[in-house]
Amino acid sequence: MDDGPVAGDTPTLHDVAREAGVSIATASRALNGSARNVRAENLTRVRAAAAKLNYEPHLSAQAIAKGSTMTVALVVRDVADPYFSSIAAGVTQAAREAGLIVTMAVADSSPERELEIVKTLRGQRPRIVIIAGSRIDGTPTRESLIEELQEYRTAGGQVVLVSQRDLPFGTVTIDNHGGSAALARALLSIGYRRFAVFHAPPSLRTSRDRHEGFLSGLTGVPEPLAIETGFTRAGGYDAARRLVERGLEDVEVVFAVNDVMAIGAMTAFRDAGLTPGTDIGVAGFDDIGSAVDVVPSLTSVAVPLREAGVSAMRLALSADAEATTRLPVSVVLRESTPPRPPA
Amino acid sequence: MDDGPVAGDTPTLHDVAREAGVSIATASRALNGSARNVRAENLTRVRAAAAKLNYEPHLSAQAIAKGSTMTVALVVRDVADPYFSSIAAGVTQAAREAGLIVTMAVADSSPERELEIVKTLRGQRPRIVIIAGSRIDGTPTRESLIEELQEYRTAGGQVVLVSQRDLPFGTVTIDNHGGSAALARALLSIGYRRFAVFHAPPSLRTSRDRHEGFLSGLTGVPEPLAIETGFTRAGGYDAARRLVERGLEDVEVVFAVNDVMAIGAMTAFRDAGLTPGTDIGVAGFDDIGSAVDVVPSLTSVAVPLREAGVSAMRLALSADAEATTRLPVSVVLRESTPPRPPA
DNA sequence: TTGTACGCGTTATCAT
């Protein structure tokens, strides 16, 4: 009658080996390594012992022994934002399928914070680093960040950026420019001629691309009115309020560079006594879940966010260091931009 | 002129020590341990060397050397759901303040998957395990899960459950029962008398608590009509459709046990030609962000989700193994339940 | 205060 390990102690490989009556090396082989090179009987004995002791290998120990981890480090701007949480969902799903563990850090829209995260993240020695929604465009930390990310590479890690292009790393982009252009053409085709654009500061690359893409899709109409504001619901609300104060004049439809801005704008219009869809058209970008639940339902450009997360992982696992995946988007016309009869 | 470590190699403490001309032990003390016991000059030398080499300590190595990690393992039902992503935001924020690393796993609404996750998670030897939105009520895996979680405890880890009570672990609950009762009283006070409840199967504890709480708040009115459906937007849509098909009869207001269900229900009513708020009142629970952006804006019960995540971390760090934090909720009446003049 | 040496749990190399 053996009394096993001391109560309250987590069993180690050593305990399993002892329980199975084999050496620790054989136990290791039976559980993790090349199971082919171990006698069938010992294999079952070890497995039985592991099950009996409820043994789980110590990942950290494995990591330092093998010289590499099973970790993918995910950095997002804000988990609570449906945009990023959808990407995170895709990443975790793909990571699970690949048997990897996901660690998550939140950058809070701060480039400094982001740099700090990426720095300390190195301590984890992640196999893969995925950064979603960074705004490293034109920030003073840009160079340092690139440098820091290079180090992961030389250390054998993969770096993938989501929706951040022009950097020497694997990249998953969504076709912001093309999607906005397609939206512009769609709105033209159903009769709209006078446009306004609610956009964020151009240093935010996503906003700039969508803005420019929209302009490129407009032909033969007056220059749209551009209102700069925040990339948030509050920003959209504020821009709409300013537009109303200044006088709608002949603006027929507003394109907000993302859905939450568009939804905020709709609420602002309504607060000002205007009915979105009827008095003024509204379109967004992202096609977030609630786009179909607002009234009127929101015209938008559908972005496969979850797919973006999955693609990021796929890219990282492909070991193709600087490949780019561009995700297709699709225009979804809804009630917020009803067809407009020619004047 | 020294040539430092081989290019492409991640510097170790050994490299730092060599660069600074001290022993590994001194380098270790200077960077992490008791910095008091090292001469000022060596301290600066080591720090300079670490900075020059851009050294980051290998967390896995630290973990096995110290015998404990800096990891908090977060298990959520679905990251893409705003409910859980808000909790996750709170957890990551609090973890950051405590200098801990968050790993995230998604349980996909499956108790089996949840058990599997909790099992393999042990490999991480997390300091803290936080489980949000489990549905371990009455499932066959319940006992195994409890047993598994106990092991974390005996291994020196902390376990905290969010919105899951009656288990021998730290718990953060939201006052589902009380909040629903308060909502019921509020609706009574503005004139509603005939109710319907859209709820999920009672094995889902959250749904059951909200349902029962609502009933307990109703006095002197007919038994509400109860429609069982899924805990999702689609479930809400479906329940509303069924209610309409069956005939609204005298139902004046619907309470859906969460907001996404309520929003789905509103869309279903509208699809059926009814105007929510006017033809039928609708109320939800959670007060998710889009509650103010739907039309009519949704009456709900506000839940401090982010706070829940923060509280879970606080609880875990307090080392008070089985304490319970109950988060207060508050009724928010909006346009979806306009005051109803007495008949 | 500093350095030496051992231990953490695992994998991998090398004999056997």
Added chain:
DNA sequence: ATGATAACGCGTACAA
């Protein structure tokens, strides 16, 4: 096929 044993990178007694 199996068992010693040397790594892996770090913390920390212990000795100096």
